[in-house]
Structures are given as C-alpha cells and as structure tokens.
Amino acid sequence: MFGYAGKIASINLSSGIVEDYPVSDQDRELFLGGKTLAAKIIYDSFKSKVEAFSEENILVITTSPLTSSASPCSSRFNVSTISPLTGLLISSNCGGSFGLHLRHAGYDGLIIRGKSKGKVYIEVTNEAITIKNADHLWGKNTSEVQNLLGEKNKGKFVIGIAGENMVRYAAVISGERAAGRGGVGAVFGFKNLKGIVASGKESIETSDQEKFKRNNLNWIKALKAHILTGEQLPKLGSAGLVSMMNYRNLLATKNYSRGHYDDFETINGETLRQEHLIKNKGCVTCPIQCGRVVKAFGKEVKGPELETLGLLGSNLLNKDMQSILNLNHLCDEYGLDTISFGSCVGFAMELNEKGLWKNDLSFGDSNCLEELVKKVATRQGIGDQLAEGTKRISDKYGGSDFAMHVKGLELAAYEPRSAQGMGLGYATSNRGGCHLNGGYLVVLEGLGLNVSGKITRGKAAYTIFFQDLMEAVSVGGTCLFTTYALLPTGMVKNPNHGLVRFINKAIPAFGPLVGFLHNHTWVMSFNMKGILPHPYAIKLVTGFKTTIGSFIKIGERGYNLERIINLRQGLKARDDTLPKRLTSELQRADEVDSKVKLPEMLKDYYKIRGWDEQGVPTKRRLEKLGLKDYRYDYS
Amino acid sequence: MITVKFFGLISVDSNIRQLLVKEGTVRQVLNEVIESCPDISEQQLTQVIMFVNKQHISGNKRFSVLLRDGDELALLSPASGG
Numbered sequence: 127m128f129g130y131a132g133k134i135a136s137i138n139l140s141s142g143i144v145e146d147y148p149v150s151d152q153d154r155e156l157f158l159g160g161k162t163l164a165a166k167i168i169y170d171s172f173k174s175k176v177e178a179f180s181e182e183n184i185l186v187i188t189t190s191p192l193t194s195s196a197s198p199c200s201s202r203f204n205v206s207t208i209s210p211l212t213g214l215l216i217s218s219n220c221g222g223s224f225g226l227h228l229r230h231a232g233y234d235g236l237i238i239r240g241k242s243k244g245k246v247y248i249e250v251t252n253e254a255i256t257i258k259n260a261d262h263l264w265g266k267n268t269s270e271v272q273n274l275l276g277e278k279n280k281g282k283f284v285i286g287i288a289g290e291n292m293v294r295y296a297a298v299i300s301g302e303r304a305a306g307r308g309g310v311g312a313v314f315g316f317k318n319l320k321g322i323v324a325s326g327k328e329s330i331e332t333s334d335q336e337k338f339k340r341n342n343l344n345w346i347k348a349l350k351a352h353i354l355t356g357e358q359l360p361k362l363g364s365a366g367l368v369s370m371m372n373y374r375n376l377l378a379t380k381n382y383s384r385g386h387y388d389d390f391e392t393i394n395g396e397t398l399r400q401e402h403l404i405k406n407k408g409c410v411t412c413p414i415q416c417g418r419v420v421k422a423f424g425k426e427v428k429g430p431e432l433e434t435l436g437l438l439g440s441n442l443l444n445k446d447m448q449s450i451l452n453l454n455h456l457c458d459e460y461g462l463d464t465i466s467f468g469s470c471v472g473f474a475m476e477l478n479e480k481g482l483w484k485n486d487l488s489f490g491d492s493n494c495l496e497e498l499v500k501k502v503a504t505r506q507g508i509g510d511q512l513a514e515g516t517k518r519i520s521d522k523y524g525g526s527d528f529a530m531h532v533k534g535l536e537l538a539a540y541e542p543r544s545a546q547g548m549g550l551g552y553a554t555s556n557r558g559g560c561h562l563n564g565g566y567l568v569v570l571e572g573l574g575l576n577v578s579g580k581i582t583r584g585k586a587a588y589t590i591f592f593q594d595l596m597e598a599v600s601v602g603g604t605c606l607f608t609t610y611a612l613l614p615t616g617m618v619k620n621p622n623h624g625l626v627r628f629i630n631k632a633i634p635a636f637g638p639l640v641g642f643l644h645n646h647t648w649v650m651s652f653n654m655k656g657i658l659p660h661p662y663a664i665k666l667v668t669g670f671k672t673t674i675g676s677f678i679k680i681g682e683r684g685y686n687l688e689r690i691i692n693l694r695q696g697l698k699a700r701d702d703t704l705p706k707r708l709t710s711e712l713q714r715a716d717e718v719d720s721k722v723k724l725p726e727m728l729k730d731y732y733k734i735r736g737w738d739e740q741g742v743p744t745k746r747r748l749e750k751l752g753l754k755d756y757r758y759d760y761s
Numbered sequence: 762m763i764t765v766k767f768f769g770l771i772s773v774d775s776n777i778r779q780l781l782v783k784e785g786t787v788r789q790v791l792n793e794v795i796e797s798c799p800d801i802s803e804q805q806l807t808q809v810i811m812f813v814n815k816q817h818i819s820g821n822k823r824f825s826v827l828l829r830d831g832d833e834l835a836l837l838s839p840a841s842g843g
Contacts, residue, residue: 361770362769364842366769369768369840370810373835574839607842613841621808622808
C-alpha cells in the first residue's frame with residue numbers, strides 16, 4: 127500500500143479496549159484521508175444525533191497521504207468530532223508535528239471512543255497503544271505538559287487547563303500549533319483525556335519516488351518564487367494582511383460594527399515585524415515560514431497571525447501590540463481558540479455598552495484581558511459565562527443581531543460586508559463561521575486579486591469551487607497557504623495593468639463556467655502540475671489516478687458528507703445565515719451596497735450544489751459523488 | 762503637506778513607513794517619493810494599490826488626482842494569506 131501507514135486504531139477509553147478499525151482500499155481512494163475520511167468514520171459510527179459532551183461522541187484524528195511526506199507544507203493533520211459550540215461536525219486542522227510522528231508510529235489515524243473514569247493520556251508507538259495515568263499532567267498548561275511527555279522526537283497533541291474545564295472553544299496544541307476551532311479540546315477534557323503522544327520509526331512507501339521528488343522540488347521552487355508565498359508571507363506573516371484589510375473595509379472592528387480601525391497601524395504586520403519580530407519560523411517541511419517568533423512575558427514565543435491580531439486587536443479596539451502578543455501566548459498555554467475568545471469578549475463588551483449585561487468590559491480597555499484569559503480557562507467568575515461561547519451568551523443576555531457567530535462558531539477576522547462571497551462562505555460553511563471552510567473568497571475580493579467585493583454575480587459558483595478546492599487540499603494533507611501560489615503572479619503583482627483590471631472585472635461573468643466545471647469534473651481529467659501540484663503529488667504518492675477533476679470531486683464529496691452529518695445533527699436551511707448586523711446594517715452609511723446580500727446568492731448556491739430548497743443534497747447528487755449509502759432521511 | 766504611507770513589501774523592502782511630501786498630483790507626489798527613497802523604483806510604484814484618504818483610486822486617472830494639504834496617500838503592495 128502506497129501513501130498510507132495502513133492502520134487506524136480505535137481506542138475505547140471506557141473499556142480500555144484497543145482494536146484496528148478497518149478501512150478498505152476503495153474507501154481510501156474515495157475519501158483519501160484527513161477531514162473527509164474522519165467524516166466517513168463519524169457518519170458510520172452514529173445512527174442518529176449525538177451530543178458533543180456524551181460518551182457516544184468520538185474524536186477522530188486523521189492524517190493524509192501527504193502528511194509527513196517530503197511535499198512542501200505537508201505536516202498537516204486533522205481532528206474531527208461533534209462540536210460543543212455548534213452541536214455539528216467540527217474538523218480542526220493543525221500544523222504541529224503530531225501527525226508526522228503518528229504516521230511514524232504506524233498509524234494513519236486514531237478513533238477515541240467512550241470516556242475514561244480517571245485522568246489519562248494515550249501513548250502510541252510502533253509496539254503498542256497504551257492508556258496511561260495523567261494525574262501528574264492535570265492542571266498543567268500546554269507547554270509544560272508537552273515537556274513532561276518526553277523528548278523532542280515525539281509528537282504531542284495536548285490540551286491545557288481550558289480543555290480540562292470544557293471551555294466550549296478549547297483548543298488542542300501540538301508543539302506551538304493549534305487545532306483551534308470548534309472546541310475539540312473541550313471534548314478531550316470531557317473524555318478525561320489530557321493528550322496523546324506518538325513516536326516510531328515506520329516509513330511510508332511512495333508509489334513513484336523519483337517523480338515525487340522532482341515534483342516536490344519544482345513545487346518548492348514555485349512557492350519560493352511567488353510574491354505571496356515567497357515574499358509577503360515569509361517577511362510579514364499573515365499579519366501582513368491587516369493593512370490591506372483595513373483599507374478594503376474588511377478588518378473586523380468593534381465587534382464587527384465596522385470594517386476599519388483608526389489605530390490599525392499599531393497592530394499591523396509592519397509594526398509586528400519592525401518592533402517585535404525576532405525571527406520567522408515554520409511548520410515541519412514548510413518553505414514558506416509564515417510563523418513569527420516574538421517576546422511575551424520575557425520569553426521567545428510564537429507570534430500572532432492575522433486572525434488573532436484582528437480578534438484581540440481591532441475587534442476589541444485594543445491598540446497595544448504587546449498586549450496581543452501576551453494574550454496570544456496565554457491562549458496557547460491555556461489551550462484556547464484566540465478567534466472565539468476575542469469574539470466572545472467583543473460581544474460581551476458591546477452587551478455591556480448597550481446595558482444588556484453589566485460586566486465591566488469595555489472596548490479599548492486591554493488591562494483586564496490577560497486576567498480574563500485565565501478566568502475563562504478556569505471558568506472563574508465572568509469567565510464561566512464567556513467560556514460558553516457567543517451563541518449561548520446571546521441566548522442568556524440577548525443581542526442576537528450582533529452576536530457574531532454562524533451556527534454557533536464565531537466568525538474569523540474578515541468583516542464580510544465588503545466581500546459578498548466571503549459572506550456567503552461564512553453562511554454556508556459546514557464548520558460555521560469559518561473563513562477557510564467557507565471558501566475564503568476574499569482572496570479574490572481584494573486580498574490577492576481585485577474582483578469587486580460589492581457584487582454578488584457569480585459569487586455562488588466561485589464560493590462552491592473554492593470550498594471544495596480548500597476541502598481537497600486539506601484532505602490531501604497540505605497547508606491551505608499553498609493555494610495562494612495558484613493565483614497568477616502577474617495578476618497579483620500588477621493590479622493596475624489594464625488587462626489585469628479587465629480580467630478582475632470579467633471574473634464574475636465566468637461564474638456559470640466555474641459552476642459547469644464544478645458539476646462536470648470529468649472535463650478536468652488531467653493534471654497541470656505547474657498550476658495545481660496537489661493532485662499530481664497525491665497521485666505519485668498513492669498510485670491513485672488522481673486528476674484535477676477527481677481532486678475537486680473529493681472535496682465536493684467531503685463537503686456533502688459533512689452536510690449530511692450536520693443535517694442529522696439537526697441543521698436546517700435557516701441556519702445557513704449570518705448575524706443580522708451583516709445582512710441588515712449598512713457597514714458604511716453612505717453606501718447602500720455595504721451589507722451582505724445573502725438571499726440572492728444562497729438560492730444560486732443550493733442550485734449549483736445540487737441541493738434541494740431545504741439545503742439537503744439530492745439523491746442524484748449523492749449518487750454522482752459515490753455517496754448513495756450516505757443519505758439524509760427527512761423523517 | 763501630504764502624508765504618504767507605505768504598507769506591505771514596499772514598506773519592508775525600502776524600510777520606510779511614512780513620508781511627508783509637498784502638495785501636488787499623485788504623479789508629482791510619487792516623483793518626490795522616488796527622489797527621496799532610492800530603494801523604491803518607478804516599477805514598484807506602478808504596481809502598488811493606492812488609496813487617497815481611504816478611498817481606492819485606480820486606472821491611469823489615478824496619477825492626476827490632486828492631493829491637498831493634510832491628505833493621505835497610502836501605497837500598499839498586494840497581500841494575501843490568512
């Protein structure tokens with residue numbers, strides 16, 4: 127078997143039984159790995175709706191054919207479960223080294239079932255999988271736990287105190303990287319599982335080693351030559367987006383009440399680089415090196431990325447960069463998602479401002495925030511309510527019009543009223559308010575390319591195409607940042623050139639063609655490794671007949687399977703929406719277009735997706751995707 | 762005076778974040794930028810995305826926009842990835 131370690135282990139924490147979970151070759155080719163294979167396992171494991179905090183809920187950690195390979199940016203692995211924030215499927219992706227070590231231990235994935243009576247961690251090696259006592263690890267932060275779990279040549283995946291206390295947006299940390307979104311860490315905590323450590327010396331066979339090596343070298347060269355992945359991201363990190371987002375009215379500010387922050391220059395990538403950057407850093411096998419190393423509390427630690435700068439900066443009117451560096455570090459140590467934490471605090475500040483919840487939190491006052499991280503992680507005082515997430519705070523105190531979540535998951539730092547496609551992406555994302563799972567159409571709408579963010583025409587087709595492309599890239603095991611190199615350098619570098627401006631204007635008109643290609647992927651039954659190297663790399667590793675078309679179809683299959691699981695969890699079409707602030711309040715009073723015009727895009731979206739008016743994938747579409755046994759029954 | 766602000770790669774590569782220049786058209790202001798900042802080339806300035814007082818200006822007409830005392834001209838290199 128090429129491209130896979132060949133084993134997935136099922137570990138029952140209630141009974142202590144560890145057994146192999148069978149995956150057929152056919153399923154490997156159909157679902158590939160990562161979040162899609164995890165969705166298949168989750169679909170098969172439940173017969174009906176499952177609560178996040180229940181013994182029935184499972185954690186599925188999966189790697190992908192490119193994980194731990196020599197492909198660039200391929201340290202990625204996935205963890206999926208039912209989210210305590212949304213009650214829906216959550217898949218959280220991480221760039222830490224755990225996935226690589228899990229594969230070296232001989233496993234493509236782990237399924238964790240049941241709930242342990244005592245505090246435990248799991249050790250995975252070539253020889254055995256052992257459930258061990260974790261009393262000595264409980265109550266400790268993520269870096270300390272990882273130090274206690276052994277040497278550097280082991281992969282660790284652990285929760286902090288926030289996970290132990292089942293904070294609904296607790297993260298799981300590997301090295302310095304987080305599986306941040308959706309509260310996976312809280313499910314670890316519910317199961318009394320402090321973490322997992324993996325090590326081994328197995329190697330994975332590659333179908334065509336020589337061509338794979340050549341493809342990787344060319345791929346790395348292309349990433350280094352591209353203005354975004356070779357220059358902007360290494361020099362400024364994702365923080366380099368803050369300024370452009372601010373000028374484009376895309377930067378979430380004061381609980382998303384506007385898209386620009388007057389003090390943005392104190393929290394942008396340029397300030398981070400000039401005043402705080404010690405060096406840049408990347409995940410294993412990453413030639414981009416977008417990570418920042420900065421100082422917080424006198425130590426060299428991981429610096430913030432764009433989302434954190436937005437949610438803990440402009441969203442709270444916090445102009446103190448050092449405060450953001452400290453908060454980012456504290457969130458990692460306690461194991462908290464910085465996006466959800468920042469969004470919950472911003473919402474609480476606005477509730478306070480409007481007199482709906484007297485809580486002493488005020489926009490622009492960053493003095494209390496470090497203490498607040500600790501209070502949330504330990505569920506002390508006000509922290510106990512903030513630990514429940516924006517949706518539940520809104521259920522208690524009101525303010526649903528400006529509770530900035532979708533399906534229970536807090537939005538990322540992109541304010542979508544100036545980017546219609548990003549708005550549609552947030553509304554339809556299977557995870558909830560996630561920019562990446564939403565298709566990240568903002569990459570066309572002013573960040574990268576310069577397609578107008580005001581218009582809705584063609585955006586449904588592009589959103590779907592990008593959602594499925596992102597899904598497939600993630601499932602293959604590569605960082606989504608590699609996709610920025612797919613944007614033609616000439617177009618990115620020359621936004622003022624007459625031809626480029628013409629193409630940017632014309633792109634929405636190609637929506638029907640994009641929709642056609644999406645629904646007729648056989649037209650793309652070929653590889654163009656210079657443009658989209660991912661499917662070709664998967665083909666060389668696995669020996670599968672992967673083409674651009676089949677690759678996009680894997681993404682679509684995953685997206686539909688996740689949708690089916692969400693429907694079974696109780697999702698309705700009415701949940702494909704946005705907070706009223708984004709669809710009814712104008713972002714800029716003098717611009718009537720500055721709100722998300724969701725209904726007109728959503729109708730097209732369902733139609734192109736092959737979903738009925740209730741947002742349910744049709745029988746015909748599922749059969750086309752090889753999912754005829756994965757239906758959602760209305761009854 | 763006009764405040765010219767630099768963001769993204771043009772700022773990093775030239776190590777300049779802000780410059781004060783005399784009033785004039787965008788073209789005249791950019792000429793002064795080139796004179797004051799030897800690390801910034803004419804080609805780089807044709808590639809940047811421009812905003813005058815937070816309003817996007819584009820096309821060839823952008824060079825003839827008149828900047829008055831107190832105006833801000835922001836020059837941003839393309840950026841992506843979050």
